[in-house]
Amino acid sequence: MNVVSSQVTRYRSIWISDVHLGTRGCQAEMLLDFLKYTESEYLYLVGDIIDGWHMKRTWYWRQAHNDVIQKLLRKARKGTRLIYIPGNHDENFRAFCGRRFGRMAILKEAVHKTATGKKFIVIHGDQFDGVIKYAKWLAVLGDGAYTWALSLNTGLNLLRRKLGFSYWSLSAYLKHKVKNAVEYISRFEDAVIAEVRKKGRDGVICGHIHHAEIRNIDGYWYGNCGDWVESCTALVEHPDGRFEIVRWSERQNLSLAEKKTCESSSSPTPGFLKSMVLSVRSIL
Numbered sequence: 042m043n044v045v046s047s048q049v050t051r052y053r054s055i056w057i058s059d060v061h062l063g064t065r066g067c068q069a070e071m072l073l074d075f076l077k078y079t080e081s082e083y084l085y086l087v088g089d090i091i092d093g094w095h096m097k098r099t100w101y102w103r104q105a106h107n108d109v110i111q112k113l114l115r116k117a118r119k120g121t122r123l124i125y126i127p128g129n130h131d132e133n134f135r136a137f138c139g140r141r142f143g144r145m146a147i148l149k150e151a152v153h154k155t156a157t158g159k160k161f162i163v164i165h166g167d168q169f170d171g172v173i174k175y176a177k178w179l180a181v182l183g184d185g186a187y188t189w190a191l192s193l194n195t196g197l198n199l200l201r202r203k204l205g206f207s208y209w210s211l212s213a214y215l216k217h218k219v220k221n222a223v224e225y226i227s228r229f230e231d232a233v234i235a236e237v238r239k240k241g242r243d244g245v246i247c248g249h250i251h252h253a254e255i256r257n258i259d260g261y262w263y264g265n266c267g268d269w270v271e272s273c274t275a276l277v278e279h280p281d282g283r284f285e286i287v288r289w290s291e292r293q294n295l296s297l298a299e300k301k302t303c304e305s306s307s308s309p310t311p312g313f314l315k316s317m318v319l320s321v322r323s324i325l
């Protein structure tokens with residue numbers, strides 16, 4: 042049945058994020074299938090892999106969730122360079138940033154050098170929630186205020202947590218503002234790109250907002266690897282340096298070797314809006 046995925050595809054690099062293991066919404070079987078039929082030199086886990094927040098409230102864990110972790114570790118043992126960048130839902134792992142476990146590195150932020158020599162920042166993206174929250178002032182106050190908002194976001198959320206409040210997140214905010222989802226996504230992207238520009242890199246790869254996309258923003262490369270709750274998407278780099286979004290559920294459903302390549306698309310379409318609504322509905 043799975044004509045397309047009946048053989049292993051080799052990529053140079055793969056990025057996955059927002060798997061949310063430990064929640065009912067996690068599409069663990071779909072991810073297992075993806076991991077089974079793909080190989081890569083680099084495999085980046087771009088945050089929110091295990092949903093520690095959710096598990097503190099409700100315990101939900103299935104064999105398939107174990108299998109995902111075992112499969113990832115086995116890939117590392119067999120030679121894949123596994124790089125784990127914790128997100129806000131698995132922030133407990135941030136305490137281990139800078140450590141290495143065999144071939145798996147845990148980093149706060151990585152720089153990926155592409156096959157064509159470009160340098161892309163790899164980051165989860167929750168760092169920018171604060172920037173979006175205060176976006177209106179920041180436009181007025183400028184660059185110093187931007188840096189201030191970034192650190193304020195981290196500090197405020199640390200305090201909120203100590204006081205027993207939940208994290209203020211873009212995802213949760215979007216959930217209540219679905220009508221403005223498109224505008225907020227573009228604000229998120231702008232905030233991320235501002236950081237890339239500041240750091241003098243060529244582009245960025247992130248997750249967090251559960252919306253896979255490849256775009257060119259003001260001459261900078263923006264890639265988001267999506268999620269494994271609704272869309273089942275991964276970002277991949279081919280050996281020749283081409284990037285593509287792989288939509289695994291679509292691949293499974295497609296007959297013959299018809300490949301859906303997600304080209305850069307900046308204009309929101311009804312289909313996009315529908316998937317956005319579906320996606321934000323599922324964000325915890």
Ligand SMILES: [Mn+2]
Pocket residue numbers: 088089128129130165167249250
């Ligand atoms: Mn997140």
